[in-house]
């Protein structure tokens with residue numbers, strides 16, 4: 001599988017496909033289908049802006065073969081993979097392309113590149129997998145001599161394994177499957193499987209505080225991090241020297257979620273687990289979303305969570321269940337839950353029995369293992385389907401938040417209404433819960449609507465309304481996608497004016513000349 005993604009689509013270029021006929025038939029029942037598939041011909045980028053002197057200084061650090069200014073390299077590192085990013089790329093808008101791509105091979109080279117950037121006032125955008133969905137790869141250009149994409153693709157080592165303490169130190173450029181393959185050689189797993197797993201990187205997971213599909217069992221990424229090494233323009237910083245510490249505030253938390261605005265994460269020490277010997281995923285059916293969510297809360301508060309726990313609302317359940325070959329038949333309604341168990345056979349069997357007993361007691365009906373098998377088989381496919389839907393003139397995008405259990409229904413209703421009202425008929429809004437805590441849960445919304453004349457404008461309007469609804473109901477502006485540039489207008493609502501000033505103060509300390517990802521995260 002290629003790790004260079006398609007420039008205007010998600011993922012492996014070889015897997016780009018038109019909407020299958022059966023699915024197309026289904027879509028046509030709801031939306032007008034208009035073919036818009038873009039031809040990916042050669043694209044002309046704006047000429048790069050960097051002087052020969054800057055290019056020479058960059059090349060002196062990494063070697064001239066690792067300073068790339070050709071159109072294709074720059075195009076492949078332009079923006080991320082949100083639907084607005086894809087719509088702009090499909091429209092041929094490459095105005096945010098970096099001037100050059102530089103590829104360091106180790107921490108010292110990263111540190112030396114930052115010195116060059118400061119000397120010449122060049123903006124630096126750390127680039128991991130390029131899967132950002134919040135505009136995290138779009139640096140401000142004004143006032144800079146140019147923009148460089150600092151691609152961590154050559155930093156893919158497993159630097160250390162401590163099988164006694166169960167930690168591993170990974171370089172930031174490792175993509176999800178590469179990190180898992182290296183850990184597997186030691187019988188270990190990280191257990192971090194976001195939907196972007198196949199392309200996103202270790203450094204990106206840390207820089208965005210990512211959360212994966214098995215977060216109920218393994219924890220979100222920031223909870224797995226024990227130590228970090230960061231190259232900042234002010235110098236290197238190494239954090240995390242013991243499993244717990246009272247040595248002042250935990251500075252690791254300052255760099256987790258820092259989205260390249262404070263420096264480049266060059267090594268991440270993570271907690272690892274033994275690879276599971278057995279995996280089982282059960283399907284359960286609930287009469288309503290509220291009943292399923294209450295059951296999730298019961299499990300979380302009883303500290304009886306499976307490894308994977310997800311609940312689709314009525315709309316998402318109905319859509320997942322529709323068999324395009326038998327359109328017209330009715331789905332049996334309700335809400336589908338997947339409860340997955342991973343570990344030794346004894347641990348799986350004990351936890352599965354305990355969880356199943358609670359779910360049955362609370363009124364769930366078992367659907368057997370088939371829904372779980374289907375979910376596992378398709379768990380990384382949705383982004384490819386988004387491209388096929390865009391090809392068919394259907395706008396598809398997602399957004400996420402998290403809130404306390406006592407407010408979950410309020411936020412769910414407010415965001416659903418904001419999206420439905422701004423997109424208008426026949427928009428579809430689907431939702432699921434896939435990350436749960438003792439005190440609350442995330443809500444992940446997917447929308448589908450006819451593209452119309454101005455798909456980008458329509459989505460940005462809907463997203464604004466949804467973000468306002470999130471803030472109005474006291475939920476977080478992002479549970480795991482980060483802030484980037486897209487969520488920045490709502491950041492002060494969440495952390496307050498003093499909070500914003502603290503972020504700026506840290507930036508002044510570690511990046512006094514402001515070359516690190518300017519405009520991203522820190523307002």
Ligand SMILES: Cc1cc2nc3c(=O)[nH]c(=O)nc-3n(C[C@H](O)[C@H](O)[C@H](O)COP(=O)(O)OP(=O)(O)OC[C@H]3O[C@@H](n4cnc5c(N)ncnc54)[C@H](O)[C@@H]3O)c2cc1C
Pocket residue numbers: 010080081082125126127128129130131132133136137152172193194195196199200201202203204205206207208209210211212213258259260261263264265266383480481482517520
């Ligand atoms: C289809 C799809 C599905 C997704 N599913 C999930 C999901 O299930 N869970 C989830 O959490 N997220 C998900 N995401 C969002 C995205 O994959 C995550 O934010 C991911 O952590 C980004 O990793 P990356 O390596 O691609 O980072 P990039 O996109 O390359 O960068 C993201 C940000 O981090 C900065 N950065 C990257 N590497 C470093 C580094 N080494 N040091 C400092 N800064 C750095 C960049 O400058 C940028 O601001 C999804 C995205 C897509 C497109």
